[in-house]
Every structure is written in C-alpha cells, then in structure tokens.
Amino acid sequence: MEMEFILSTGRSIWQGEGIEAGCDSDLYFNACARVEIDPDDMERLGLKENDTVKVVTKYGKVVVYAKESEQSPHRGLIYMPYGTWANVLVEPLTQCTGMPNLKNIPARIEKTDEKVLGAHEAIKYYYADGNWEGTAESLKSYYDIH
Amino acid sequence: MDNKLYNLVTKEEKCYGCGNCVVACPVNAYNDPAVAGGKGPEQLDKVIMCVENGVIKILNMGLCKGCGTCIEECPDGAIGLEVNYTT
C-alpha cells in the first residue's frame, strides 16, 4: 500500500544528542534513521512501529524505520530529523536564496524489506559510490536545463 | 521522607534537561534568586530539583509541597506527582 504525504525535516533533541555522541553511535542511528508518521496514518498504511519503509521523493529514495510520532496529530505530514537519511530526499534547488527546500516536499511511503543503512554506509553508498544520482527520478533533465 | 503525601517521580530516559520544571517551581524560585532569574541553582541544599548530567534529579524531596507546577511545564511527562494515600 502506498500513500502520498508531505515530507518535513527538522531538529529533534535525540538527533542533537546523537550528533554529539558521534555519527557512528547507536544514539545517532536510532534518532535519525526514522520517519515519524501520524498514528492514524500508520493504521491506514498498516504499519507497525519499527517496520522498514522506503520513503520516495522526486529527488531520491531511502529506507528507514517507521515510527509513531510523539508530536502528533499531523495527518498527511511525515517528519524526518535532519541527517544523512533525510538529506537523500530533500530538494537541492535554492531558488536564488542559497537555501535548499528542506521542508514541504511531496513524498510517498511504501513498505519494504530492504535493510536500513548506517550513517557511514549511507554516505559511502549514495555519494562516494555515486548511487544517489541513480535514485533521483527527474533531476537529470532539470540539471540539463540549468 | 517516605511518608509524605506527595512524591515527585522522574523518568530520566524521557527528560530533555530543559530545566522548565527547575525554573517554574515556586519553591526553587523563592529559595534561590538565581533560579528565579532562569539560571541553574547555586544553593543546592535549598532547591527541590536540578538538572544533573543532562537529566532531572530530585535533591530535596522534603521541600516539595505538591503544587504540581513542574508537571504542567513538562511536555514529555518526565516528571510526575505521586499521591501517597496510605499516610
């Protein structure tokens, strides 16, 4: 089952703690490799806490854990803490302000059995090995124009 | 200490260490002017609680009169009031 959402990224205190503990720590992984979904939407999607889901936007795809949001209700909105995983999905265009769009990105969620990558693995997989550009759907044409 | 009507219970794993409860608490503010102005406590023997190692810690349970201000100011339920009806 698939559903359309609006993806918002932002800070969370656990992400802040995780960064300070070190990006290879469990704290960071648990805090950031997650997508927070409204409990009602979880039910409609048939998801349970800690299910692995694939979040897909126009700009990339990433596998993370689904979590029930503690700061709900926010039906139709999904939330990911800033971090390696959320970065794969955000809109890199800045509209001449120097700031990419990190909030309000159309996204969809699908259930998957794929493995969630660690922070170092994710950077290596997506950027050092150059896999990110393959996951982005419509970027090629955009950058050809610009 | 144990036979008081009210007892504060804390859940360290939930606490953000924001110190809302420390500053909002009227007893702390009355006893320690630094707390009244938003700072961390300077006289540890006169305040009910303080933030230690990033989480809330109860220091002097005996000073608490059970007004419940701290509970209202915690968004995460990391501090709670337990009523001891048996005494």
Place this chain on the structure above:
Amino acid sequence: MIEEKENIVCPFCGCLCDDGVVKVEDNKIVGTRNLCRIGHKKFESAQHGRAESPRIRKNGELVPVTLEEAFDKAAEILVNAERPLFYGWSATCAEATQVGCELTEACRGIIDCTATICHAPSIEAIQDQGAPLSTLGEVMNRADLILYWGCNPMHAHPRHMSRYSVYPRGFFRKRGRKSRTIMVFDPRRTDTAKLADLHVQISPASDHMLVHTFREILNSYDVTHETVAGIPADAIRETMEAMAQHQWCILFFGMGLTQQMGKDRNIDVAIQLMHELNKYIGIRTTLMPMRGHFNVAGANITICSETGYPFAVDFSRGYPRYLPGETSAMDVLYRGEVDAMLNIGANPGTSFSNRALSHMAKIPLINIEPHNQQLLQISDVVFSPAMVGIECEGTAYRMDNVPIKLRKVVEPPENRLPDVVILTEILKRVKELKGKGA
C-alpha cells in the same frame, strides 16, 4: 578529586548558556550540572572517540600522518584549486573565522558559513526590511507575548524557554510564565506547542498566507476567504485581537519559515507584521532568529566585519562580492563550480542536500572536525583539532548577537591544535606557495 568548574559556557546551540557546571577529575570530564541533554552529551563525549593525529587519504584509505605533512597537503590542495570553498565556521570561534577570511582572500575562494542552510533567508530579509532586534535579557524582563513561529525550542534549544524567554521572572514580568502569553505556529503539535497557551496548527508551507492575513486584519481589510492556511478566518481575527492585548511582543522564528517555499519572503512579511503591530496598536515588537550552532551569529558578524558581507562572500576577483543564490555554498556545489573544499566547524554530512554532497564526494575535501563524522567517508585530509569551549578558549556570539567568551575546561592532548593555529599554519604555507609561483 572531582573539581567543579563553574560558569562554563555550553558550546552547543545559539543559547550559549553560561551557567553550566562541569565536573573534572584528572583532566577528564565526569559530569555536568545545569546543562541540557545535548549540552551534557557534548561535554561527556568530547574526550571519547577522537582521532590521535591528522589523516590523509592514500589509495582510498585514511592514513595517519604527521601534522607537517597534513598542513603541506592541505595547502597544496588549496593552492592548486581554482575556486575553493571555505565552509563552516559556526562551531568554531570568531578568531578562527578572522584567519579564515584571510585564507579565503589568499586563495581567491568563497567563504560561507552554515547560516547558508539555516538563517540566510532571514539575513536577506533583514537587509531588505530592517529589523527591530533585542537581547534575550530584554525578552526576559519585558516580553509578555512570545510567538514561536516555525521553531521548536524544546528540541533544538532545550534551555531557551527556561533560561531566557518564558519561565524566568523578569523586572516587569514578576510572575514568570504566568505573566506571559505563549503562541506557537507550527504544522505539528510539537513539544513547544504542548506548553503554549495557543497553538495555531497551520497547514504546511502556508506561513506566508497566514502572516498576510494578519496584516490584512491589522490594516482593516476584510478577509475574503473562510479559511486561510487551514485556520478559520474568525479564529485568525480572534488571535489578532488576543495579540493586541499585550504590551511587548517578541517573535522567535526558525527553520519553518526559512526552509520552504517563499524563504526570505516569509521573513519579509513577518518583519512587516511586527512593524505594523508596533505602528497601529503600539505593541513594542521585536524579532529574533533562533540560531542553531553556537557561533553561527558570530560567523556572520565576523565575516561581515572582515569583508563587508555576512555570508556567501566570493573573492574570485580579488575583492569581496556577495550574491546569495550565486556565491552561496549550496549553489556553487550543485552547479559543480567548486574544485576543492575546506570544512571547519560544521557537519555537512548531516545537513547538506543530496546534490551538494554528491559533488563534494568528487572533489578534494579538507575536514577540520574533532569527531568521527560520516563526512570522513569522502574527506581527503582530516585534522583533529581541540574543541572550542572545551579544550581551548574563543569568542562566540549568542543568538541575540551578544559576544560571550568561551572557557577552557580541560587540557587538550598534545597533538590537537586549536582551529586558529591550524588555519594560520595552512595560511602560512599557502602564502609561501603562492609567492613561489608569482
């Protein structure tokens, strides 16, 4: 014996809480008091998991080398680059940023700070509109209406509410929280919203519309739509009336306004709203961006005082130029212009967008960062410096642009130099190499 060091400034977020107590035993940090969860973690983990020496990538692996070798390699990369980018500056001291500006000029590169992905639109809007600013002390003593718009201080600046804005008892606000009204504008019911008197749950990305509706009401126009931003027009009118009952208002705004469609235009209208509240109703209004890193305000101020512009300064013609959207870090990275990068006091691995990181992986990257961050996967030269505010001193600017001196808590190990020294050494070598070529 455990020694308690008092009045330690916490180098994590823009709050720069200066009342921390850090417990030190044999030059080891064993505990803290008064600091929030994140601040405690910063001090606790400062001495763990740090690299002993600088490292250079050889045959795809990071290999430990001597300091001299690493300095030479870094200078070589920068001298050979046509358009190097110097990014970060927000988790280091203002003194380091000064050297950084000099280094950028010597290399004819671009200097940009992390404001570019947090409050750059705010700065652009303030340059457009001007801004009534205040210090956090004034907020504590005077504010009776506090608006948090698109920010979540309970998570990002945990002690902001208790230390500076909502809970402390001030000179004119003697009852602390009870003397103040808190309104939160956020699409989620955040932990800050749970503490507020009024939570306006707007639909995502409609902040601009809602601010304009407030301005419509203030300027006595009719609101023609029944709902704006998911809020009924009557409720907006009532909110406006409630706001008008107060004397001194501050708007704290965060990423909710700057990181989505509209960007600097969102802040533009917010500043205009504050101006009109002041003009028509007589509420004294100010606003303050919620700065993220502890010295991001300082990076802006230092770069501004050195070059004349607050961020995204381009020295490629030998003199400073400032064109946000052209010379800002994100744009030069996603256009693929940059051919070398120096990262200091920032963690782009957690904050840069995909396209920028993808380009960073292709170019030589010098990384001055104490911790084992994920960016090491694509770094080519890595320095492990002393941490500002923990192992060395420095100046930082709080979110209200008040400079605060950071303290030294413990002695750094032998090989870990402060950021200033590392940059000065690189600068010395860059000048030597440039001199030879000329």
